[in-house]
Amino acid sequence: MDTSPIPFESASPRLTRAQIRGLPEMRELLILAEHTLQSPLQQAKVDVLDEVHHAGESFPLLAFQFGPDDPSLPTFAIFGGFHGLERIGTQVVMSYLRTLLELTRWDRVTIDMLTTTRLLIVPLVNPVGMYLQRRSNGNNVDLMRNAPVQAEGLSPLHLFGGHRLTPRLPWYRGLDGDPMEMESQAVCNFVRREIFPSKVALSIDVHSGYGTFDRLWFPFAKNRQPLPDLPEAIALKHLLDKVHPNHIYCVEPQSRQYLAHGDVWDYLYDEYRAFQPEGHFIPFTLEMGSWLWVKKNWIQIFSSLGMFNPRLPHRVKRTLRRHLFLFDLFHRAVRSPEPWQGLDTDERERLMRLGLDLWYAKP
Numbered sequence: 001m002d003t004s005p006i007p008f009e010s011a012s013p014r015l016t017r018a019q020i021r022g023l024p025e026m027r028e029l030l031i032l033a034e035h036t037l038q039s040p041l042q043q044a045k046v047d048v049l050d051e052v053h054h055a056g057e058s059f060p061l062l063a064f065q066f067g068p069d070d071p072s073l074p075t076f077a078i079f080g081g082f083h084g085l086e087r088i089g090t091q092v093v094m095s096y097l098r099t100l101l102e103l104t105r106w107d108r109v110t111i112d113m114l115t116t117t118r119l120l121i122v123p124l125v126n127p128v129g130m131y132l133q134r135r136s137n138g139n140n141v142d143l144m145r146n147a148p149v150q151a152e153g154l155s156p157l158h159l160f161g162g163h164r165l166t167p168r169l170p171w172y173r174g175l176d177g178d179p180m181e182m183e184s185q186a187v188c189n190f191v192r193r194e195i196f197p198s199k200v201a202l203s204i205d206v207h208s209g210y211g212t213f214d215r216l217w218f219p220f221a222k223n224r225q226p227l228p229d230l231p232e233a234i235a236l237k238h239l240l241d242k243v244h245p246n247h248i249y250c251v252e253p254q255s256r257q258y259l260a261h262g263d264v265w266d267y268l269y270d271e272y273r274a275f276q277p278e279g280h281f282i283p284f285t286l287e288m289g290s291w292l293w294v295k296k297n298w299i300q301i302f303s304s305l306g307m308f309n310p311r312l313p314h315r316v317k318r319t320l321r322r323h324l325f326l327f328d329l330f331h332r333a334v335r336s337p338e339p340w341q342g343l344d345t346d347e348r349e350r351l352m353r354l355g356l357d358l359w360y361a362k363p
Ligand SMILES: [Zn+2]
Pocket: 082, 083, 086, 206, 207, 208, 209
């Protein structure tokens, strides 16, 4: 069921004191929502996609939208906070939102870009998880293992890839046959409504907690098959390599690192292709390499949040500014998609072979 979003003005969510203490990100988001409504940009709005209820309290799922109200336009979307322990992901997304709000006040380039493209930002998908300081949502379900997608050849012992054993263990997928959790459904409905009508779309979902450097993943997590949009993905990588030759990302399919059940981006990618066969929507995941933060400040290992977030102030600041250029480049890439989306048959074949050699060659 598609729950219609409510404009932020009429919803006016109010936080309880406990929420303000336990979830400073939500307080910040409400301030940013007010700023968005006051933006001189004509077409800026905030919707409440749904309200998540937990222990008598209510948490809004906020979606910020910039640009014309026409979902067939080129679209770039940013998501954060699927996993409640990964606070830094939401903070990175908010950092970009803050920059964007300032730019829309005076920067003609940004304002002009937003007359022909759309920018969608959902900074906190799992507010209850973040409030409770846990990876999963209020029902103990891991929202990135919750979509109806079964990974191929994944051992049941590999709990990290998602399991149905017990909600007491992390990475719990929910019961077989149950509908998706409401946060997951809200994201799916939002993407179907606001991204599927577009033939040119990119998204980045920000996470942390894996590896020692920053990775930029594209599907699949469910198997090691090449993405049908592999030529477009590698053309985007080339854009990134050329425009920012000193960038810090390892670009690769997620399956190069691990397989997982229930990845919502695998699910939405396949659905989009059935809906819009001529279009290109590539959902990326930015996995920030948190082990480096731990390595440099090992005492963090003793806190539940420490494995997923930088703690020292200079490292937090560095992380908050580190990815702004990436979001900007992806926005430009949907505004000017020819280098990655307008490939002729020969170039697609060449890039497909290159991508297969680079990422899918048999060991
Ligand atoms: Zn995560």
